[in-house]
Amino acid sequence: MHPPRYRAKSTIAHYAVPRNMESGHPSGLTSSALEVLGWRQHCDSTATALRWGGTAMSIQLNHTIVHSRDKAASAKFTAEVLGLPAPFPFGPFLCVRTDNDVTLDFIDVDGEITEQHYAFLVSEDEFDEIFGRIKDRGLSYWADPHHRQTGEINTNDGGRGVYFDDPDGHALEILTRPYGSGS
Numbered sequence: 351m352h353p354p355r356y357r358a359k360s361t362i363a364h365y366a367v368p369r370n371m372e373s374g375h376p377s378g379l380t381s382s383a384l385e386v387l388g389w390r391q392h393c394d395s396t397a398t399a400l401r402w403g404g405t406a407m408s409i410q411l412n413h414t415i416v417h418s419r420d421k422a423a424s425a426k427f428t429a430e431v432l433g434l435p436a437p438f439p440f441g442p443f444l445c446v447r448t449d450n451d452v453t454l455d456f457i458d459v460d461g462e463i464t465e466q467h468y469a470f471l472v473s474e475d476e477f478d479e480i481f482g483r484i485k486d487r488g489l490s491y492w493a494d495p496h497h498r499q500t501g502e503i504n505t506n507d508g509g510r511g512v513y514f515d516d517p518d519g520h521a522l523e524i525l526t527r528p529y530g531s532g533s
């Protein structure tokens with residue numbers, strides 16, 4: 351299991367894409383699945399309820415707030431590295447919209463910023479493009495959420511994944527296969 355600081359993190363990939371929850375209970379958990387065991391159990395039970403409960407539901411994550419020191423810089427960084435459209439303003443926020451219509455709403459805050467985790471499910475081609483931009487920018491990257499495997503990517507679930515930080519220290523992740531989908 352990972353340190354407690356990772357347990358309460360919200361993730362785009364884990365919560366925003368309903369299809370991620372359709373793989374059912376994994377028979378053999380990978381290390382990445384163990385990383386989010388708590389989330390997986392929640393998602394699996396929810397998915398099971400949706401499949402067998404007979405109740406049509408359409409709940410989707412719509413937006414989340416990202417604390418930043420410089421929302422313009424941070425939103426621009428995320429949009430550019432991920433290859434998403436340029437940020438757009440909404441009230442006090444600068445918003446970056448993902449392809450499943452979730453927006454990351456960046457806002458400037460004073461005081462300490464608590465690190466959060468945002469994971470993005472991408473295609474293999476998109477992984478190549480994004481990973482290329484990570485390397486072009488000279489960003490540090492890791493194969494694991496604990497930042498132990500520096501300069502490496504992982505191949506969890508038969509796909510590829512990598513972690514990197516945004517300007518405020520939020521832990522970003524791209525992965526080509528949802529956690530547990532390869533088991």
Ligand SMILES: [Fe+2]
Nearest residue numbers: 361467469523
């Ligand atoms: Fe993650």
